[in-house]
Structure formats: C-alpha cells, structure tokens
Amino acid sequence: MTDDRATPGDTPHDASFETLGLRPELLNALSALGYEEPTPIQQEAIPPLTAGRDLLGQAATGTGKTAAFSLPVLQQLSAHRRDKPPVALVLVPTRELAVQVSEALHRYGKDLGARVLPVYGGAPIVRQLRSLESGVDVVVATPGRALDLLNRGALHLGEIATVVLDEADEMLDMGFAEDLEAILDETPEQRQTVLFSATMPRRLDALARRHLNDPVRITIAREKASAGESPRVRQTAYVVPRGAKPAALGRILDVEAPTAAIVFCRTREEVDTLTDTLNGRGYRAEPLHGGMSQEQRDKVMGRLRAGTADLLVATDVAARGLDIEQLTHVVNYDVPSAPESYVHRIGRVGRAGREGVAITLAEPREHRMLKTIEKVAGALITVEKVPTVADLRARRLDLTRGALRESLLTDDLDRFRVVVESLADEFDLMEVALAAVKLAHEAGGGTDDDEEIPQVSFRPDSGGRPDARGGSRGDAGRAPRRSSGPAGRLFVGLGREAGIRPGDLVGAITGETGLTGRDVGSIEIHQRFALVEVPEAAADEVVQALRATMIKGRKATVRRDRT
Numbered sequence: 001m002t003d004d005r006a007t008p009g010d011t012p013h014d015a016s017f018e019t020l021g022l023r024p025e026l027l028n029a030l031s032a033l034g035y036e037e038p039t040p041i042q043q044e045a046i047p048p049l050t051a052g053r054d055l056l057g058q059a060a061t062g063t064g065k066t067a068a069f070s071l072p073v074l075q076q077l078s079a080h081r082r083d084k085p086p087v088a089l090v091l092v093p094t095r096e097l098a099v100q101v102s103e104a105l106h107r108y109g110k111d112l113g114a115r116v117l118p119v120y121g122g123a124p125i126v127r128q129l130r131s132l133e134s135g136v137d138v139v140v141a142t143p144g145r146a147l148d149l150l151n152r153g154a155l156h157l158g159e160i161a162t163v164v165l166d167e168a169d170e171m172l173d174m175g176f177a178e179d180l181e182a183i184l185d186e187t188p189e190q191r192q193t194v195l196f197s198a199t200m201p202r203r204l205d206a207l208a209r210r211h212l213n214d215p216v217r218i219t220i221a222r223e224k225a226s227a228g229e230s231p232r233v234r235q236t237a238y239v240v241p242r243g244a245k246p247a248a249l250g251r252i253l254d255v256e257a258p259t260a261a262i263v264f265c266r267t268r269e270e271v272d273t274l275t276d277t278l279n280g281r282g283y284r285a286e287p288l289h290g291g292m293s294q295e296q297r298d299k300v301m302g303r304l305r306a307g308t309a310d311l312l313v314a315t316d317v318a319a320r321g322l323d324i325e326q327l328t329h330v331v332n333y334d335v336p337s338a339p340e341s342y343v344h345r346i347g348r349v350g351r352a353g354r355e356g357v358a359i360t361l362a363e364p365r366e367h368r369m370l371k372t373i374e375k376v377a378g379a380l381i382t383v384e385k386v387p388t389v390a391d392l393r394a395r396r397l398d399l400t401r402g403a404l405r406e407s408l409l410t411d412d413l414d415r416f417r418v419v420v421e422s423l424a425d426e427f428d429l430m431e432v433a434l435a436a437v438k439l440a441h442e443a444g445g446g447t448d449d450d451e452e453i454p455q456v457s458f459r460p461d462s463g464g465r466p467d468a469r470g471g472s473r474g475d476a477g478r479a480p481r482r483s484s485g486p487a488g489r490l491f492v493g494l495g496r497e498a499g500i501r502p503g504d505l506v507g508a509i510t511g512e513t514g515l516t517g518r519d520v521g522s523i524e525i526h527q528r529f530a531l532v533e534v535p536e537a538a539a540d541e542v543v544q545a546l547r548a549t550m551i552k553g554r555k556a557t558v559r560r561d562r563t
Contacts, residue, residue, distance in 0.1 A: 020050075021047070021050060022046070022050075025109075026109075029110055030108070038067075039068075040063070041063045042067055045065075045218055046072055048216040049192075053214075053216050054212040054213050054215035055195070055212075055216045055217075056195050056217045056218070057195065057196045057217075058196075058218070058220070065196050066104050069090070073090075074109040074112060077137055079113060081113070082135070083135065083159070084135035084156075085135075086117075086136050086137060086138060086159070087160060088138040088139070088161065088164070089138075089163050089164070089183075089187070090105075090139070090140040090166060091142070091163070091183065092140060092142060093167050093171045095121065095122055095142060095294070097167065098118040098120045101118075102117070105138055105140065109137075114138065116140065117136040117140070119139060119145045119146065119149060120141065120142040120145050121144055121145045121148075122293075122294035128154075139155065143179035143183060157186045158188065159188075160191055161191060162192045163184065164195075165194070167197065168207070169200070169201060172201070172204055173553060175555060177203075184211055193212050193213070195208055195211075195215075198343055199343055201340065232356060233349055233355075234357045234382075235358045235360075235377075236359050236381065236383075237383050238362070238386050242363055244386075245333065245361055246277045249361065250278065252331075254387075254396070255395045256329060256357060259310070259328045260310050260324060260329075261310070261329035262311075262312045262327065263313045264315070264331065264332050264333060264336075265313060265314070266333075266334050266549055267512065267548055272287055274313050278313065284309045284310050284311060285310075285311040286312055287300070287314070288301075288313070288314035288315070307326075312324075327349055327356070328356060328357060329357045330348055330357070331360075332360040334361065334511060335369050335370055337369075337508060337551060339553075341550075342373045343376065360381065364458055365517070369507065388453075389452055420432060487534065488534055488535065488536040488538075488539030488560060489561040490534060490559070490560060491531060491557070491559050492505065492530040492556050494554060494556045495525055496526065497527050497528050505530060505551070506520050506523070508549060509532070509542055509545075512545035512546065512549050513538065513541055513545050515538055519538070520533070539560060543558050546558040
C-alpha cells in the first residue's frame with residue numbers, strides 16, 4: 001500500500017462542486033439542498049474516488065465525509081438502473097448512521113432514480129428481504145445484518161463495484177472485525193474500496209493494508225478557528241470527587257444552560273441511575289443504552305428532537321451514529337478509557353459552523369489519562385473549578401436579567417400598567433421593580449438553598465500510579481497494597497500486546513465498581529493476558545463490570561483465573 005497522501009493545500013481554494021466534475025443530476029440536487037461549495041474532505045476525496053481509486057480517509061465527525069463518498073458512488077451509477085443486485089455497499093456501525101447515510105444518498109441521487117436500502121438489526125427483516133428481491137442500487141448496512149442476509153442468500157454482492165467502510169474504527173471497537181472480513185471476501189476482487197475513520201489505530205491500518213489497493217491517503221482535521229477566534233468546541237474539565245459527581249453535574253448544567261446535551265456514562269446502570277437523579281433535580285433527561293428496545297430508543301430520540309427533553313444520558317454504543325442538530329453540549333460523566341472515544345464524542349458538537357462545548361468530569365486520580373486524551377485529540381482541555389454557590393447565584397441572576405430585558409424589548413406590557421401605577425401610589429418605583437424581579441427570579445428556579453461542592457485538584461502523578469506489583473512508584477520495596485481478607489484472582493484477556501499497563505486495569509476496576517486503588521492487589525501483565533487480584537467478596541462484581549466495559553478501547557475476556 002503506497003503512501004499517496006493528499007493534503008488540503010493541494011486543492012484550489014475556489015473549488016466548487018462544478019469543478020469536481022460531478023454530473024448534472026448531482027449538481028442540481030446539491031443546488032436544491034443549498035450546498036454552495038465543498039468542504040475540504042469533499043474537495044480532496046471526490047476527484048480520486050470518481051476516478052476509481054481506493055481511498056483511506058481520516059476525518060472527524062462533522063467534516064462532510066458522507067457526501068465525500070456518497071457523491072462518487074452516485075456519479076458512477078447508471079441513471080434509473082433496473083438490474084436487481086446492488087453495485088455499492090456502505091457498511092456502518094449503527095442503525096442510526098445507516099438511516100442517516102441512506103437518507104443522504106437518497107437526497108443526492110433523487111434525479112438518478114437511485115434505489116437505496118438501509119438494512120440493520122432491530123427492524124423487520126421481511127421488509128428488507130422484499131426490497132432486495134425487488135432490486136436495489138446501494139445497500140447501507142450494519143455488519144451483523146449484512147452477514148445475516150448474506151447467509152440467507154438474500155444479499156448478492158457479485159456485482160459490487162464500490163465498498164465503503166464508514167467509521168471503521170467504531171466497527172472494530174464493536175467487535176465486527178470478523179464480520180467485515182467475511183463480507184469483504186464475498187465482494188469482487190476488482191472492486192473499489194473506501195475506508196473512512198476518525199482515528200487510525202494499528203489494527204485498522206492492518207485491515208486497510210489487506211483490502212485496499214494502492215489507496216490515496218487523506219487526513220482532514222476538524223476545521224480550525226481563524227486567528228483571533230475562539231475554537232468552535234470549548235473543551236473543559238472539572239476535577240470532582242466521585243461521590244460529588246451528580247451534584248457537580250447539576251451545578252455545571254445550571255451554569256451552562258445547554259439547549260440540548262448528551263451525557264456519556266460507562267454502564268447501563270449508571271445511565272439509569274443518573275437519569276433518575278437528574279429528573280429528580282428538575283431536568284428533562286432521557287436514558288439511551290443497549291438494554292432498550294429499538295422502539296424505546298426511537299421514542300427517546302423523538303422527544304429530544306421535539307424539544308420535550310433536553311438531556312440525553314447514554315452509553316457510547318447506544319449513541320454511536322446519532323446526529324442531533326440542536327446539540328450544544330457533550331458531557332463525559334467519566335473520563336473515557338480510550339482517547340478515541342473522546343474524539344468521537346466531541347465530534348457531535350461544533351458542527352456546520354455552530355459552537356459547541358465539551359465537558360469532562362475527572363476524578364483526582366485521572367490527570368494522566370486526561371493528558372493522554374489532550375495529546376490524541378490535539379486540543380487543550382482547560383481545567384476549571386466546579387462553579388460555587390456564588391457562581392450559580394450570579395448565573396441565575398444573569399438569566400433573570402436576560403429574560404426581563406427580552407420582555408421589555410418584545411412584549412406588550414400595557415395591560416400590567418394599572419398594577420404598577422396602583423402600587424406606585426403606595427411604594428417607591430424602585431421597590432416595586434425589585435419585588436417584581438424577585439418574583440420572576442424565584443419563578444425561574446432561582447432559589448439559594450444549594451450546598452457547596454468540595455473543591456479538589458488532581459493528585460500528583462508521582463507516587464500515585466500503581467506498578468506491576470500493585471504498589472505505587474513511591475512504594476519501592478513495600479508489599480502490594482490490598483484490603484484485608486481473602487483475595488480472588490482474575491484473568492483478563494488483554495496484555496502487553498494490547499498496550500495494557502497496571503494503571504489501565506486499576507482505572508477500569510475502580511471506575512466501574514466501588515473498589516478503590518488500595519483494594520486492588522498484585523497485577524501481572526503477560527504478553528496476551530493479565531492476572532489481577534481483588535477482594536474475594538467483590539470478585540464476581542468486578543468480572544461482570546469489566547465484561548461490560550472497554551479497557552484501552554477494547555473488549556476483553558474476563559473470568560476467574562483457573563490456574
């Protein structure tokens with residue numbers, strides 16, 4: 001695989017869709033949709049793709065990559081084609097993304113009569129079978145359902161000219177590696193292969209080397225702000241003790257006042273618990289996780305888009321592929337265990353020129369992890385103090401002032417004049433105004449019964465990070481720290497080969513359970529697996545918790561050690 005790299009500087013700044021050589025039907029569709037000029041990734045990707053080249057693109061969410069591969073696919077499609085087998089296959093990680101890509105292809109290819117079929121789990125397969133039998137041009141599928149249809153003999157890939165792997169890193173993280181290999185093996189060797197990903201881990205690069213032929217490589221970062229402008233995504237972290245996180249999150253949301261926000265949690269249980277807590281504090285929060293049916297998930301998204309809910313509390317898997325136009329804030333309730341997850345999460349805000357905010361609640365021990373994320377994301381994460389009661393009161397007064405100012409500028413207030421004039425006979429006008437502001441402030445939730453949240457800071461890196469014996473770097477020669485009582489030994493199916501270090505295991509255990517670093521005993525890291533000791537009474541809980549999460553962005557086999 002050659003290193004044929006394209007950079008944004010290779011394309012003229014005055015490029016338009018016309019200069020990219022697109023057919024009239026596509027230009028008409030883009031004009032009708034109001035698209036005036038291509039984004040950088042569209043400028044770089046469309047020419048080589050329409051020329052038939054394979055392409056490996058690294059691009060963040062929101063850079064316009066859907067059109068970058070959709071338009072070339074449609075460019076090569078025969079208008080009003082009548083053959084039944086598809087000529088293009090787009091593989092995506094989630095149902096939501098399958099629907100979005102299908103809708104985009106349908107809009108762009110309307111004048112061509114493009115027949116686009118989204119296929120995914122959780123939807124009636126009979127309808128998808130009928131559509132395939134009638135004939136389609138482009139199939140947009142999740143890997144699991146595509147493989148199911150292949151095994152049934154309903155999906156025929158013998159005439160596929162183009163395969164697109166969109167958000168390929170996400171598909172690998174979700175365990176679809178074998179499915180992807182099986183699907184690609186069913187397509188013609190002389191196909192065009194396109195791979196887009198927000199990150200480029202080593203195993204994804206290996207997949208590309210096996211299946212892409214002499215590809216053009218494109219790397220497009222999120223659009224940077226011009227000199228003197230603030231970044232479109234403001235990235236902030238707050239250092240919060242674990243027990244104070246619910247209160248701190250509520251305080252931060254009060255101060256930020258998001259139009260709509262996604263709060264990411266690690267586990268389903270945490271999603272449900274936090275949703276209940278937020279609703280108890282007066283927010284309109286909805287949960288979203290893999291334990292919900294597709295019908296339940298659709299209803300949640302409908303409420304969020306309709307504005308009857310303003311907070312979505314979700315796991316990574318459930319939220320993949322979501323595109324919420326009014327989204328202004330992304331909140332990491334826990335520091336993501338994989339930097340790539342952070343990149344995907346913040347990619348949901350600051351899109352199409354809109355400003356966004358990414359907030360992370362970090363525990364005092366997570367300083368090093370946050371620094372790693374900064375390095376991978378290529379952005380500064382500003383560490384701020386949790387808003388105090390005084391900050392919150394000032395913010396609430398600002399909101400009250402803003403609401404009153406808007407009313408003074410836009411509302412018809414004459415019908416209230418008689419009330420003010422009658423009170424003015426008895427009280428000073430300033431006192432009347434103060435009483436009115438007080439009532440307006442309290443009606444907007446402006447009470448002053450909040451308690452202070454403890455202000456903490458990151459622990460120093462030295463002396464606090466466990467080494468291979470379960471102690472810390474400042475504990476040379478000391479025995480491993482652990483709680484008293486019998487210990488249970490656990491097998492974790494990731495080792496040095498996966499880049500696992502003792503701190504990764506300690507962080508995963510303490511982040512997913514009620515254990516602390518002192519409860520974790522000796523840790524042995526081998527080439528392909530690790531052994532870790534935890535209190536016997538908590539061993540089963542730790543096994544279940546680690547099975548439900550990712551360690552360094554990967555799922556691991558976790559069980560009691562049998563040796």
